[in-house]
Amino acid sequence: MQQLSYFELIGFGPNGWGWALLTATGMTLAVALCGFLVGSVVGTFVAWAKLSRNMAARTLADGYTTVLRGIPDLLVIYLFYFGGSAALSAIGGLFGAEGFIGVPAFVTGALAIGIVSGAYQAEVFRGAYQVVSRGELEAARSVGMHRWLMFRRIVAPQVLRYAIPGLGNTWQLVLKESALISVTGLVELLRQSHIAAGSTRRPFDFYITAALLYLVITWVSTYLFQRAETHSMRGMRRAS
């Protein structure tokens, strides 16, 4: 059997893995994006708890961010992967279903990423909220806005504006963390490269391709976040 060239190997020909790798890249993006959005929701509520005057909520939220930022992401993924299935099987057992019920790897991955990135995003949102000028909040209250209206019209747009750089960093973290989801068997970019490497015995070629694809994704997202930042800062004077 003759050795395939690198470009035949990763190309889109009959022996190429091109489509498989591209699909897997899509899967990486999908799981990272879902995890990031879950994290945004979690992060918003945790930031709210951290800023609240309720002592218990604040302690709980501080504990959450300390713990989740202090333990390895891989452990959280194992917890969701094994623990989620065990919990689901137990719940299934109550309703008469027998045996082991697995949680889909995609859901496990998105939830684990979301829970971890929620801790980071909470800190980003909290920091951004503290920059929003008190005067604007008082003005909004004095014209009679209620909490929800004030949140929607005054707080959210400004917090998002100040949070963009921090969110960009968190997105990069999430993207790299999504590679860890491969341990649960979800066929994302790293897993697909692993499979391809095993079946062709060309591990270096596939892992270097995976690395390049990750680089492209991070590069494009850095660019997009920079665009978003300049767009959101239009009309604002910067001290520099």
Place this chain on the structure above:
Amino acid sequence: MDFSFMRDTFLQLITGVPLTLNLAFTSVAFGAVLAMLLALMRISRIRILDIIARAYVFVFRGTPLLVQIFLIYYGLGQFRPTLQEWGLWSFFREPYWCAILALTLNTAAYASEIFRGGLQAVPHQQVEAARACGMSGFLLFRRIVFPIAVRQALPAYGSEIILMVKATSLASIITMMEVTGLAAKLISQTFRAVEIFVVAGAIYLILNFVITRIIMAIEWWLSPHLRRPPSIEPKLEAAHV
């Protein structure tokens, strides 16, 4: 929650702590040297060195650590005959050394940016004053630039060390039995994910807590100028003499 099970788990997982710390500190030590080199390349104003350092940082910060570990541990196996010829195969065959290499290269990229920030934050007047006193080159670096830069960079570098302790968990994927590796093995044997997670998480939290405290102590020790001067107690006995 079954406390006797958790105690047994703790006793088993604690045996992985030496390896976790070994991986973290070995790679942080090697990584710091490489990072210093990269930071100096960045501020050297020699174009080609600057570009090389930039590219290095871009590549290693832009790809997941796990990909880097796989690339070194599995990927280099593709060149086994060449590596054997060069006598390097015994190095790349060992998961321990592959993990150390990947972690070192990875942390060097992040730390070099921290060091560069520290070096660039050294006030220009200090350098000028030192030059006016006749210092230059290595003496200037050793006496003025380096001590100030270390102080500036230490808080950020502390978080990088914590990140590295967390990152050692990835070595478990290439068969290293450190804390996460042992935890994963136990989970797959007993399927009691929650208890084992709590114990393993507590071990990491304790490790990171201790490391943060040590960094804070070093910070305190390195910045005597920010501390309040010790109050000089008047010697009351002397007054009576």
